[in-house]
Each structure stands twice: as structure tokens, then as C-alpha cells.
Amino acid sequence: MENNQNITPVIDIHNLDHSFGQGELRKQVLFDINLEINRGEIVLMTGPSGSGKTTLLTLVSGLRSPQSGSCKILGKELCGASSAKLVQARRNNGYIFQAHNLHHSLTASQNVQMGLEVHGKYSQREMRDRAIAILEEVGLADRVDYYPDSLSGGQKQRIAIARALVAHPAIVLADEPTAALDSKSGRDVVNIMQRLAKEQGSTILLVTHDDRILDIADRIVHMEDGKLVNNSVKQKVF
């Protein structure tokens, strides 16, 4: 199984279509998507508003059920999968969103611990230790017991990264993680995300409108009117 995962793409999508609505209101928003992403790759997805980027991300994550075509994640087909299988698939992912989605009534370390609680296999002590260790890695050693409202946007997004990566997920899905940040904070959070994901061997699929972070990509794909129009290896710009 382990060897198999090293050679087959972690994300393996073929002829994927997706529509919203029924009958006359039915509207197709994804058309014949083909995308293979290997272990450890960082792929950025760009494209205009409404082109279908978030929809594709939700299908890959198991948050939405793929309807037609093939969407294999870590070798498991999500197209036609039961709700229980989709829930299981979600456990392989770490999520980072534009608005960090932290719980205001929980401290930084308690928020990060939530990334471990869903797995149900760690003791309280172990969760706290792991949360503190990863908060140190994202430069927040001195903010472990702070509440999100007393922290800056960049600091909150670093907590969200720590929460997404604390359980060493195989796949990290990020939807415009730098949109709410100034240039320096945006740069810092993607650098941290890139470093941690490379250390852990995670695969990253990141949706962005932010031209300033494109250089972290191993590859950039572009969505246009529900179709992936550019799916090639990126020339790194230095």
C-alpha cells in the first residue's frame, strides 16, 4: 500500500464533470477535468472568479460528492462513494481557508488541538505537546495561550496552518489562504506552509488570486469557465 501510494498520483482526476441544481435549473460548472498530482507536489490553481476552483477543491476534499467521471484520492474512488467513505477521506486532508475559521473562544493551542481531536487517537497531553511543538514551528511559541482576537491576521493564519498540518495530512487543501493578508504576512504564511509540507511529504493544492506567491508552486494550473486550460510544469521565476 505504502509503495503503491508513492508511484500512483495522490490526486488522480479523470473526465470529471460537475453540475449544480436539478432539471431546468441544472448548471454545469466543471467540464472534463483531468488532473494528476503526485506526492509532495505543490500545485497552485488560478483563474477568474466563478470559474470553478472552489468547486473542484470541495470535490477533491470529499466535502462534496463527485457525480461523474473519476476522482481518486490516495487510490480511493470518491465518485459514487458513500457518505461514510467521504467522511473517512476528509480525515486525510488539512484545510486552510481565506478566513482562517478559528474558534474565537479557544486559545491558539486549543484550536490546533482540534486538528488532532478528529482522529481520536491522541491523549490530551499528547495533543497539547504536539500543538505547542507546531506552534513553535510557525513562530508562535510565545502566543500558545492567546485567543485569536488578540492576534494579527498573519498570526491567525499561521495558527490555521498549524491546525491543518499538525496531524501530518497527506493532502493540504488551501482556498485563497493569503487573500486577507498584507504582502509580507502572505509571503510568510506560504513560506511556512511550503516548508512544513515539504518536511512532512504532504501534497498541496492551493487556490489563489495572489500573483505574489506563484513562485512556491511546482506547477500552476489555470481554471477558465469550468475547464483546466493550462496544466503544465511551471518555469520557476527567481
Ligand SMILES: Nc1ncnc2c1ncn2[C@@H]1O[C@H](COP(=O)(O)OP(=O)(O)OP(=O)(O)O)[C@@H](O)[C@H]1O
Ligand atoms: N452550492 C452551489 N449551488 C449552485 N451553484 C453554485 C454553488 N457553488 C458554486 N456555484 C456556482 O458554480 C460556479 C463556480 O463557483 P466556484 O465557487 O467554484 O468558483 P471559484 O472559481 O472558486 O470562484 P471565486 O474565485 O470567486 O471563489 C459559479 O458559477 C457559482 O455560481
